Amino acid sequence: MHRLGFVLSEGFQLMALATQAVFEFANDVVGDKFYGFACYSVAGGDLTSSSGVRIGTRPLASCTEADTWLVPGASDPIVAPAEPEVLRFLRRAGRHARRMAGLCTGGFVLAEAGLLDGRRATTHWLFARDMQARHPDVRVDDDRIFIVDGPVWTSAGMTAALDLALAMVEADLGGDVARAVAHKLVMPQRRTGGQSQHSELLELAPKSDRIQQALDYARGHLKQALSVEALAGVANLSPRQFSRVFAAETGQSPAKAVEGLRLEAARLMIEQSRHPLEVVARESGFRDRRHLREVFIRHFGVPPQLTRRGARSSG
Structure with missing residues (x-):
């Protein structure tokens, strides 16, 4: 025992x-x-x-x-x-x-x-x-x-x-x-130790169902362009009204929020999979591997490869 x-x-x-x-x-x-x-x-x-x-x-x-x-x-x-x-x-x-x-x-x-x-x-x-x-x-x-x-x-x-x-x-x-x-235990997944304590959607915490629906749509369609016009259509608002309400409820612009969702998705793929960075970039909505690396370093301060090595060593 x-x-x-x-x-x-x-x-x-x-x-x-x-x-x-x-x-x-x-x-x-x-x-x-x-x-x-x-x-x-x-x-x-x-x-x-x-x-x-x-x-x-x-x-x-x-x-x-x-x-x-x-x-x-x-x-x-x-x-x-x-x-x-x-x-x-x-x-x-x-x-x-x-x-x-x-x-x-x-x-x-x-x-x-x-x-x-x-x-x-x-x-x-x-x-x-x-x-x-x-x-x-x-x-x-x-x-x-x-x-x-x-x-x-x-x-x-x-x-x-x-x-x-x-x-x-x-x-x-x-x-x-x-x-x-x-x-x-009815747990949706068994999270690996390399996962982040933070969730981009929790950080944004919108107050209305319309903005929440737009964010849910964005998270499920990261490979698409996700323009303000597209998200505003999901929320059934004009682009101008959507941008104003979105910023008031989340404290961020739609573009900044979408970038954060893409980074969160990319980081999880980097930490939990062996997919090449080209695949990670494509699946999370970045133009290419170079674009992913530039945004990743700007946000996290380290390149994607270092994050992957760190996640493997912590497990």
């Missing part, structure tokens, strides 16, 4: 325990209790999550070993630093466990314990700068949903922990089992 230990502290984020469902369903898929898991805290007993739900835990001293230790985050890792006893325990556990994982801001706890020194790590984008400032020896990447650096795993906020857990299942039991678990 692969033993999983969740190290909790008062005020932990309850969402992190949703990862237990990933391992539970993995047991169902293989028809055996491959994973066993339990929650621990310094003294044991009931702990209260940030949402007020109470969870029973065992004392850390009662656990001799675990194969994987997972540390959920707190609502505010700056205000609620880790308990000294937890840090001492994790330092010892890190010498023997197969894996150590920081879920969301749980990465701060691993960093405080010194387990992230010299390693790449991620955390919730809202706290990434704080992590880098507090722990300069950690190479923080604030735009990945999870990162694996040797035996240490870290994830971005909230639902990204599910992706990390599924990746653990794939590492332990194979891709077919991981896909079956994702299907049981």
Whole structure:
């Protein structure tokens, strides 16, 4: 049996325990209790999550070993630093466990314990700068949903922990089992660690259905020209009125928004596929490979090839 230990502290984020469902369903898929898991805290007993739900835990001293230790985050890792006893325990556990994982801001706890020194790590984008400032020896990447650096795993906020857990299942039991678990959890896809924490459509956040429909159309037809006239037709507005309403609702021009959607699509293809850049450019609506490279560098500061290498090394 692969033993999983969740190290909790008062005020932990309850969402992190949703990862237990990933391992539970993995047991169902293989028809055996491959994973066993339990929650621990310094003294044991009931702990209260940030949402007020109470969870029973065992004392850390009662656990001799675990194969994987997972540390959920707190609502505010700056205000609620880790308990000294937890840090001492994790330092010892890190010498023997197969894996150590920081879920969301749980990465701060691993960093405080010194387990992230010299390693790449991620955390919730809202706290990434704080992590880098507090722990300069950690190479923080604030735009990945999870990162694996040797035996240490870290994830971005909230639902990204599910992706990390599924990746653990794939590492332990194979891709077919991981896909079956994702299907049981009704997840639209199993995201790889190289994916961005940010979504261009979420950033735009239009207020009206008309503008949302135009954006949905644009995202589904990136290979087309997507002129203002075409998008205005989808929204059933005149081009002038569409441009004015679009800018008021999103803070961007239609052309700028379309470029952002194309860059998002291109970046995902670059990170998740082996398609040549000529194909990526064509499928995401850029004129050619050179045009893609120019826009990519202007927006991200690095060429597409470097992004692809980085995504492969993080997985």
